[in-house]
Amino acid sequence: MQTALFDLAGHPVTLLEAALAGAALLILILLIAVLAGRRRAGEFAEDAAEERLAEVMRMQSEMAGRMNAMAELLARRQSDLVHGLSERMDMLGHRIGQSMTEQARSAHADLSRLNERLAVIDTAQKNLTELSSQVVGLQAILANKQTRGAFGQARMEAIVQDGLPRGRYAFQATLSNGNRPDCVVEFPNGAPRLVIDAKFPLEGWNAIRASEGGEFMRGAEAQFRRDIGKHLKDIAERYLIPGETQDTAFMFVPSESIFSSIHERFEDVVQQAHRLRVVIVSPSLLLLSIQVIQSILRDADMRAQAHLIQNEVMKLIEDVGRLDDRVAKLQTHFGQASRDIEDILVSTRKVKSRGERIGALELAEDDAPLPAQRDLLAGE
Incomplete structure (x- = not known):
């Protein structure tokens, strides 16, 4: 309805305005027709027709004014609508831009x-x-058996070297019977040494893991029991020497999982080790044992130095006694000096008093003292 059909004197004429103008024109034609008929009807109605025509012209003029006002109102409304749509489009574009920027930033962060x-x-x-x-x-x-033994011994040596001071252990030391254990730990005060063996029969354990159950599993377990039992007997026979080594030796297992499996599945092997006085240790248990031995060595070192500390304490007590005697003598000297100072102060007070009395005397012209002064001097 607001679409301009054509321009009239620079003013765009819309469809509504054209419809109103057509209606007005039709009314005008009808009025003219009515007036013409009336004019034919008689001359006496000419004045009335002219008045009617004047009224119609006035109405048409008012209608044209209203149409112009309506056209201006519609133009303003259209302008406001276009302005509002433009602002909303700008806001929408700004929001879309912000949203795209945030999405790009989020995508970059992601x-x-x-x-x-x-x-x-x-x-x-x-x-x-x-x-x-x-x-x-x-x-x-x-x-490889040799490299496997070297691997277990390397782990054992690392634990011992990290936990004990140098000189408290020895690797591949020769015992009195000619055997050479993997490690011996020295104890203080000539106590027997502790033997640690790092070899372990891993072939039997690998056979157990490789077996699929049944007879193969039982055969592998029996072979493992024989191997580890022989190894325990070798440790007990070779390394347990009365008076030279401790009555207990360590057999080092370089794997926590193998150690736990032995205690879970081979209780008879563990009991056999206890009877032979061989303790099966894992890396964590060996580390704990080394820490206990380190505490024992530290305590022994402190006990070995205890007599030195006692001698120093006795000398300190003697020095304190001499200091006490010298302080007593010094106190005696200070007391005598204090008494001497008090005597000196008494003498100085007397001298001062005599001087004051002498200064208070008034001698005659012949320098002869008055009787009262003679009595005073005689009294002194």
């Missing part, structure tokens, strides 16, 4: 976190690759 996580995953993958290579290397080490 991509950054994703890159960081990918970097962490990449590092973890590299660590897993390195760990896999180390596990393969460890399997290769454990597959």
Whole structure:
């Protein structure tokens, strides 16, 4: 209804205005027709028709004014509508821009976190690759008997070296019977030494793990019992020497899982080790035992130094006694000096008193003292 159909004298004429103008024109034509008929009807109605025509012209003029006012109102409304739509479009564009900026920032942050996580995953993958290579290397080490023994001895030596001071242990030391255990721990005051053996029959354990159950499992377990029993007997016969070594030796198992499996599945082997006075230790138990031995050595060192501390304390007591005597003598000297000072003060007070009395005397012209003064001087 507000679409301009054509321009009239620079004013756009809308469909509503054209409809109103057509209606007005139709009314005008009808009025003219009525007036013409009336004019034909008689001359006497000409004045009335002219008045009617004048009224119609006035009405048409008012209608044109109203149409112009309506057109201006519609133009203002259209302008306000266009302005409001423009502002809303601007606000909508601004919000869309902000939303896109926030989404871009969020996407960038997500991509950054994703890159960081990918970097962490990449590092973890590299660590897993390195760990896999180390596990393969460890399997290769454990597959060889000599390298396996060296691996167990290296772990045992590392634990002992970290826990005990140098000189309190020895590796591959020769005993009086010619045997050379993997490690001996020295105790203070000539006490017998503790023997630690790092060898372990791992072939039988690997056979148990490789078996699929049934007869193979029982056969592997029986072989493992025989192997570890023989190894325990060898330790007891070779390394337990009365007076030279402790009556108990350690058999080091370089794996916590194997240690726990032995205690869970082979109780008879553990009891056999107890009867032979051989203690099966894992890395954690060996570390704990080394810490206990370190405490014992520290306590022994303190006891060995106790007589030195006692001698120093006795000398300190003698020095304190001499100091007490000298302080007593000094106190005596101070007392005598104090008494001498008091005597000196008495003498000085007397001298001062005599001087004051002498200064108070009034001598005559012949320098002869008055009787009262003679009495005073005689009294002094």
